[in-house]
Structure formats: structure tokens, C-alpha cells
Amino acid sequence: MEILVETLNIRKCYEKQNLFTKKGDQVSAVNGVSLKIQKGRSLGLVGESGSGKSTLGRMMAGLETPTEGQALFRGRSISNISLRKMRPLRRNIQMVFQNSSSVFDASYTVGESIAEVIKNSETVSKKECSGKIETILEQVGLDALYAQRNPKELSGGQRQRANIARALVLHPEFVVCDEPVSSLDYSLRKQILTLLNDLRNKFGLTYLFITHDLNCVPYVCDIMAIMYAGKIMEQIDLKDNSMQNVLHPYTSLLLSCIPAKVPAERKKRAVESIVDTTVIPDSKHCCRFFPRCPCCTERCINEEPLLKEVASGHFVACHIV
Amino acid sequence: MQYKTDRRVQSENVILDIRNLSLDYIMPGQNIHAVVDLNLVARMGKITALIGESGSGKSTVALAIMGIQNRNAVISSGEIYLAGTDILSMPKKDLRSYISNHAGIIFQDPVDSLNPLLTVGEQLMETILMHEKITKKQACAIAFNQLLAVSLPQPEELMKKYPFMLSGGMCQRVTIAIASVFHPLLLIADEPTTALDVTVQAQILHQLDLMRKRDGTAILLITHDLGVVAEIADYVYIMKDGHIVESGTVDDIFCDPQHIHTRQLLAGML
Numbered sequence: 001m002e003i004l005v006e007t008l009n010i011r012k013c014y015e016k017q018n019l020f021t022k023k024g025d026q027v028s029a030v031n032g033v034s035l036k037i038q039k040g041r042s043l044g045l046v047g048e049s050g051s052g053k054s055t056l057g058r059m060m061a062g063l064e065t066p067t068e069g070q071a072l073f074r075g076r077s078i079s080n081i082s083l084r085k086m087r088p089l090r091r092n093i094q095m096v097f098q099n100s101s102s103v104f105d106a107s108y109t110v111g112e113s114i115a116e117v118i119k120n121s122e123t124v125s126k127k128e129c130s131g132k133i134e135t136i137l138e139q140v141g142l143d144a145l146y147a148q149r150n151p152k153e154l155s156g157g158q159r160q161r162a163n164i165a166r167a168l169v170l171h172p173e174f175v176v177c178d179e180p181v182s183s184l185d186y187s188l189r190k191q192i193l194t195l196l197n198d199l200r201n202k203f204g205l206t207y208l209f210i211t212h213d214l215n216c217v218p219y220v221c222d223i224m225a226i227m228y229a230g231k232i233m234e235q236i237d238l239k240d241n242s243m244q245n246v247l248h249p250y251t252s253l254l255l256s257c258i259p260a261k262v263p264a265e266r267k268k269r270a271v272e273s274i275v276d277t278t279v280i281p282d283s284k285h286c287c288r289f290f291p292r293c294p295c296c297t298e299r300c301i302n303e304e305p306l307l308k309e310v311a312s313g314h315f316v317a318c319h320i321v
Numbered sequence: 322m323q324y325k326t327d328r329r330v331q332s333e334n335v336i337l338d339i340r341n342l343s344l345d346y347i348m349p350g351q352n353i354h355a356v357v358d359l360n361l362v363a364r365m366g367k368i369t370a371l372i373g374e375s376g377s378g379k380s381t382v383a384l385a386i387m388g389i390q391n392r393n394a395v396i397s398s399g400e401i402y403l404a405g406t407d408i409l410s411m412p413k414k415d416l417r418s419y420i421s422n423h424a425g426i427i428f429q430d431p432v433d434s435l436n437p438l439l440t441v442g443e444q445l446m447e448t449i450l451m452h453e454k455i456t457k458k459q460a461c462a463i464a465f466n467q468l469l470a471v472s473l474p475q476p477e478e479l480m481k482k483y484p485f486m487l488s489g490g491m492c493q494r495v496t497i498a499i500a501s502v503f504h505p506l507l508l509i510a511d512e513p514t515t516a517l518d519v520t521v522q523a524q525i526l527h528q529l530d531l532m533r534k535r536d537g538t539a540i541l542l543i544t545h546d547l548g549v550v551a552e553i554a555d556y557v558y559i560m561k562d563g564h565i566v567e568s569g570t571v572d573d574i575f576c577d578p579q580h581i582h583t584r585q586l587l588a589g590m591l
Contacts, residue, residue, distance in 0.1 A: 048518045187589040215591040257523040259548035
């Protein structure tokens with residue numbers, strides 16, 4: 001199958017700005033990640049806050065310039081290209097942002113906000129434009145009348161639907177969903193995830209689905225990638241492998257933290273191993289997870305584990321596995 | 322001083338007993354019935370969960386128990402017995418010290434509920450000195466022990482730090498430490514883990530579980546996350562549009578839900 005999006009050993013460093021000195025320390029958010037997403041598939045990127053998953057997503061959407069390496073779309077680099085060259089690609093790469101209330105301009109109606117996206121890359125008449133807005137709003141399950149509303153008049157779930165409509169109105173091929181359900185009520189999450197799934201089947205979309213909630217992953221994702229401190233720790237194809245087959249200690253830790261679904265499933269868990277202060281070792285020649293790892297060996301402190309294939313479609317970066 | 326009291330409340334380990342509480346928000350042109358005829362009981366050493374979607378009035382209940390509801394909120398009827406005394410019949414001057422001695426509250430966003438201009442130690446000591454006439458040194462010692470009690474590492478260094486220097490999970494534990502300085506009988510946790518990662522959520526839940534087992538605190542857990550409820554709650558109240566639509570033990574609610582709204586909520590679980 002055709003590979004639609006790819007990253008090649010991508011890296012992003014931010015400079016920590018100190019107030020009084022010019023040069024600050026470097027903080028590496030993403031630290032050499034190579035990912036491939038085939039057309040029509042959806043990759044779930046999971047990690048705790050601060051693991052660099054949003055930065056990686058933004059680089060894959062061409063919104064952030066990598067310090068090293070590059071992101072490719074259809075085999076062409078979208079990093080370090082001019083805005084003019086980016087513009088035709090932009091209609092194929094869109095992003096659904098986490099906070100739907102800050103996506104829309106408060107003084108525009110929802111329709112005007114979506115119209116702006118259309119006008120940005122197409123020359124259309126007013127009538128065609130409003131027709132397109134109507135269609136997309138209906139496709140995300142909103143009445144066409146909502147185009148006349150102000151964003152603050154919509155409820156959280158409706159606004160998230162409008163947010164998805166804004167991203168999909170140009171029928172992009174690749175959509176980066178950055179925590180699309182995190183700010184929603186639990187009762188709404190399933191609805192929005194189902195909507196994302198339906199739209200994917202309808203338009204043949206490719207998703208990068210960023211989340212910290214492992215529960216969402218089986219609903220929308222074909223592949224799950226676990227990220228920790230800017231590195232991919234484990235990547236597993238959920239079509240061939242069950243989610244319970246994970247091997248990396250960090251993934252097991254994340255899985256064990258999911259609350260029970262029914263009271264009978266409550267289990268005793270080792271809360272002690274979940275160290276709160278996320279200490280990330282400075283050294284480049286060690287496993288980044290070793291300070292929190294319950295089965296850390298000497299090798300983990302001296303040598304960095306590389307991502308290796310343990311089964312078909314299942315990659316793990318761990319010495320013990 | 323004679324307040325309305327209730328003996329049954331003291332004998333059956335009931336820390337919080339809300340009876341027929343109705344609360345309206347007075348808005349220009351209309352009144353919103355945020356809470357309608359609500360009955361709720363929270364017992365010592367148990368976690369009582371109040372579940373509802375956003376806008377169902379669950380946080381309004383929490384604020385009313387603490388006596389910190391909005392100015393336009395009017396309690397039209399009902400009683401709130403906190404540790405056996407009806408706080409609604411109390412004069413305002415006694416209210417604040419009574420409630421703060423018997424109940425504590427933690428909010429959803431831990432970073433927002435701490436003062437960014439004060440260090441962690443200063444905030445803890447401020448609370449302690451407000452209540453007791455002791456020296457700063459003694460207050461400092463209490464603050465130190467309090468941080469240890471919520472399993473925060475290296476308390477002496479932590480006391481000198483500002484909230485922005487801590488992670489979300491650590492901030493939430495500091496707010497738990499502040500809310501539980503005087504070992505309140507009731508701790509209200511208003512969506513304590515919604516803003517946090519799953520791993521941090523597991524720790525905070527463990528902390529709450531520890532508090533009810535060690536100190537016998539009654540915990541009123543307000544949330545919309547049914548997973549959290551299945552994990553640690555004992556009793557469950559389901560709230561919709563200001564009404565309690567169903568209540569029962571956690572096993573009853575999850576295994577044999579009666580009300581259609583409860584079933585919908587359970588069906589919406591991931």
C-alpha cells in the first residue's frame with residue numbers, strides 16, 4: 001500500500017528561554033522518530049503530557065519546522081518549504097485541534113469561520129461556498145442552521161463537530177487529530193469517535209490520532225505507537241496483534257492505569273512504580289525510561305535500545321524483550 | 322447557640338446528609354433550577370460518587386456544601402447536615418469556621434487553585450495559621466507532615482517551590498494536602514483527575530483511597546468519568562438536569578441499572 005505520510009529520524013529542540021541570559025538550555029521534545037502511515041490507515045500516538053506527541057503531530061502537519069530530519073507527504077518533504085509551496089499541500093493536510101472553543105474566532109459565525117478555510121484555497125462563488133458549508137455540517141451531524149450561530153452558542157459536543165467540519169471541508173487526505181475528545185464529557189466521547197470513524201470510511205481519510213487515553217485507541221486506530229520522552233517505545237499493529245500483547249514495560253504501565261470498566265474488575269496495582277516526577281536522563285546512551293522502569297538492568301543505563309521487530313507489525317524498543 | 326441538629330446523623334456514620342435541597346440561579350428575566358429536591362448521604366470512610374454530564378448541577382451541589390456558591394444562587398428549600406448540624410440554619414459569622422473545620426474541597430484544575438505568587442509552603446502555612454493560634458515554626462512542621470502524608474517526595478525543598486515549578490499531579494496533591502490539613506470529616510473532590518494523565522490519575526485515586534482508609538474521611542467524588550467511579554466508589558448518585566435520577570451501591574448501578582439515563586451513560590463508556 002502507498003505510504004502517505006512519513007517522518008525520517010525527525011527531531012525538534014526548543015530553547016528554554018531564560019529571563020536574563022540570552023542562551024538557554026535545549027529541550028528536545030521529539031528525539032529521532034521515524035514513522036510511516038499508509039494511505040487509509042490510522043495511527044494512534046499515545047503518551048503522557050510532555051512526551052512530545054503534539055509536537056510530532058504538528059511537524060507532520062507542516063505547522064512546525066523540525067530541527068533535524070524531515071516529514072514527508074507523498075514522498076515530498078513538507079519541512080523547510082516556503083509558505084507558497086505549502087499552500088497547495090495545506091488542503092490535503094488538516095488538523096483537528098484539542099480545544100474547540102479557541103479554534104473559532106468568537107466574532108465570526110461558525111459558517112464564516114469555515115468559509116475562510118474554503119476561500120483560502122479555492123475561488124468559489126458565495127452560493128457554492130454556503131452549499132459546501134451546508135453539506136459538511138450535515139455530514140458531521142449538525143443542522144445547516146448552525147452556520148449562522150456564534151461559536152459560544154454551541155455546546156461542547158456541537159462545537160467539536162463544527163471543529164471537525166472545519167478541518168474536513170476541503171476533503172483533505174491526511175488529518176492530524178490532536179486529542180479531539182479530551183475536553184469533552186465522557187458521554188460525548190463515543191459519539192465523536194464514531195463520527196471520526198464514519199468520516200474516515202466515507203472519505204478514505206488517513207488519521208494521525210494523538211491521545212493520552214488508551215481507551216480511545218481501539219475505536220479509531222489500526223496502529224498504536226507509544227511515545228515517551230520524545231521517542232517511540234513501542235509500535236503495534238492492532239489488526240494482527242491484540243492490545244494486551246504489548247511488551248514494553250511503559251506500555252504495560254499505561255495499560256494498568258486504565259480504571260476498571262465494572263467494579264468487579266478492580267485490581268491491586270503497583271502504584272509505587274509510577275514515579276510522579278518524570279525524570280528524563282540527560283545521557284544519550286541509555287534507555288529514556290529506565291528511572292521509572294520496574295525491570296531496569298545495567299544494560300538499560302549504558303546502552304540505548306533501538307526499535308526492533310518482535311512480531312509482524314510489532315516493534316519494541318527495550319533490551320529485556 | 323442552638324443549631325438544628327440530627328442525632329441519627331451522628332450515630333450511623335453519616336457525615337453529610339443533604340435533604341430536599343433545591344437551588345435556583347437568579348438570572349435577569351428567568352430563574353434556573355440548578356438543583357431540584359436533591360437527597361444525598363455520604364458516610365464515613367466511604368467514597369460517594371456524584372455523576373452527571375456538564376451542566377447537570379453536580380458542581381453547584383459541591384459549592385453549596387462548602388457555602389461558596391455564586392451570589393446569584395438562592396437555596397430555596399432543604400437542609401444540608403454536615404457532621405450533624407444544618408449549615409443552612411447557621412448564622413453567617415459561624416459558618417466559615419464550621420465548614421472549613423469539617424470539610425475540604427479540591428477542584429479540577431490543580432494549577433489554577435493554587436496561588437501563583439506564593440510558595441507551596443506559604444500556602445499551606447497560610448491555611449494552618451488562619452485556623453490555629455500557633456507559631457510559624459509549628460505551622461511549618463504541620464505543613465511538612467502534611468506533604469509527607471500525600472506522598473510527596475522531599476517536602477522541605479518542595480515547600481520553597483512555586484506551583485508552576487511542579488507537575489499537574491504534584492499540584493493536585495498539594496491541594497489535597499491543603500484541603501486535608503485539619504483532617505476534615507468530608508472531602509469534596511470536584512473532578513479531581515479530569516485534567517490529569519492516566520498514570521497521574523491512578524496515583525491521585527490511590528491517594529484518595531488511602532485517605533478514606535487511614536483517616537476515615539468521607540469523600541464526595543464529583544465526576545463524569547464512569548471508569549473512575551467503577552474503580553474506587555462505594556455509592557453512586559446519578560444526576561441529570563438538577564435531579565437525582567438513580568442511586569445505589571456501585572455494583573447495583575453497574576450491574577443492574579434501572580433508569581434510562583444511567584443505561585445511556587453506561588453505553589457511552591469506551
